[in-house]
Amino acid sequence: MGAYDRSGSELLPGKDRGMKIIEFRLLTKEDKTRCQAYLLRDYRLNSHLSFTNLYMWREPYHLMLAEEDGILYMKVTWQGADIAFQPMAPQERWQEAVDALKAQFDAAGQELRFMGLEEPFADWLKEGYAGGKFVLEANRDEEDYVYLAEKLRTLSGRKLHAKKNHLNAFHKLYPLAVYEEISEENIADCRRELDAWYKERIHTTERKNPFIGYERKGILEVFEDYAYFDLRGGAIRVDGRIVAFSFGERLNRDTAVIHVVKADPNVRGAFTAINQSFVEHAWQDMTYINREEDMGLPGLRHAKESYKPEKMIVKYTARYIG
Numbered sequence: 001m002g003a004y005d006r007s008g009s010e011l012l013p014g015k016d017r018g019m020k021i022i023e024f025r026l027l028t029k030e031d032k033t034r035c036q037a038y039l040l041r042d043y044r045l046n047s048h049l050s051f052t053n054l055y056m057w058r059e060p061y062h063l064m065l066a067e068e069d070g071i072l073y074m075k076v077t078w079q080g081a082d083i084a085f086q087p088m089a090p091q092e093r094w095q096e097a098v099d100a101l102k103a104q105f106d107a108a109g110q111e112l113r114f115m116g117l118e119e120p121f122a123d124w125l126k127e128g129y130a131g132g133k134f135v136l137e138a139n140r141d142e143e144d145y146v147y148l149a150e151k152l153r154t155l156s157g158r159k160l161h162a163k164k165n166h167l168n169a170f171h172k173l174y175p176l177a178v179y180e181e182i183s184e185e186n187i188a189d190c191r192r193e194l195d196a197w198y199k200e201r202i203h204t205t206e207r208k209n210p211f212i213g214y215e216r217k218g219i220l221e222v223f224e225d226y227a228y229f230d231l232r233g234g235a236i237r238v239d240g241r242i243v244a245f246s247f248g249e250r251l252n253r254d255t256a257v258i259h260v261v262k263a264d265p266n267v268r269g270a271f272t273a274i275n276q277s278f279v280e281h282a283w284q285d286m287t288y289i290n291r292e293e294d295m296g297l298p299g300l301r302h303a304k305e306s307y308k309p310e311k312m313i314v315k316y317t318a319r320y321i322g
Contacts, residue, residue, distance in 0.1 A: 094129075
């Protein structure tokens with residue numbers, strides 16, 4: 001892992017000897033406008049490439065970014081090694097951007113590796129990069145689940161019949177349940193539901209999935225300045241209490257990405273109800289819904305597969321081999 005100065009900028013060999021380097025620094029909330037200009041410029045499919053996702057997970061992955069001459073670079077540090085994201089740049093500048101990253105990693109004595117690559121960039125890296133060879137690998141645990149929004153709204157068809165039954169059971173049991181948009185007026189109630197959800201799982205889940213604590217912290221940070229992140233969110237209230245909530249944002253021109261879904265497991269059908277209601281109320285203008293990856297967790301994989309995805313978004317890792 002590299003050393004850093006007091007501002008969070010990275011200190012690399014050669015920095016004081018006039019060597020041109022990419023000036024990485026820690027991601028902050030104030031980077032939203034700058035990042036959005038790059039992330040929304042092209043048709044992105046990868047759920048990682050949304051600002052809220054980057055911000056919520058910046059701490060455990062030590063996420064850093066740099067804007068150099070019209071190119072946005074990002075990288076994380078994992079298990080002591082730096083790993084780059086694909087640079088946000090037009091295709092005609094990919095060669096320049098990867099060359100710059102390779103020089104940066106070489107100067108730090110590190111092997112150049114990429115993570116979360118979308119297919120067009122991965123294909124180019126394998127077949128079109130002129131500075132050497134990369135070996136690529138797909139990771140099933142990181143594939144995004146993408147659904148037709150209309151199917152999630154209606155739950156129509158034989159394959160989703162069980163989901164429709166769950167939804168009908170919820171409405172029968174809780175006929176006075178109310179859907180609400182997340183706003184400053186009900187965020188405190190959403191926060192209480194999150195705390196109850198977390199307390200119920202901390203003793204059984206955190207040992208298997210240590211990221212649950214980071215997720216909770218990320219959600220609370222978003223709630224602290226909810227309007228700033230420009231999200232859409234929804235919640236379901238039963239007998240005066242928020243029992244489920246969800247929020248997400250636009251990923252590209254026809255796809256929304258859902259960052260968070262939380263529901264009281266003791267309220268039958270609450271997960272199904274918030275999933276259906278949120279898409280119905282918040283995403284009428286979207287064709288697809290990206291519900292992110294399952295991280296290799298069996299329960300989460302089963303839940304996401306049960307909604308019958310329309311397609312999966314493959315993400316690749318790449319390693320420079322010379």
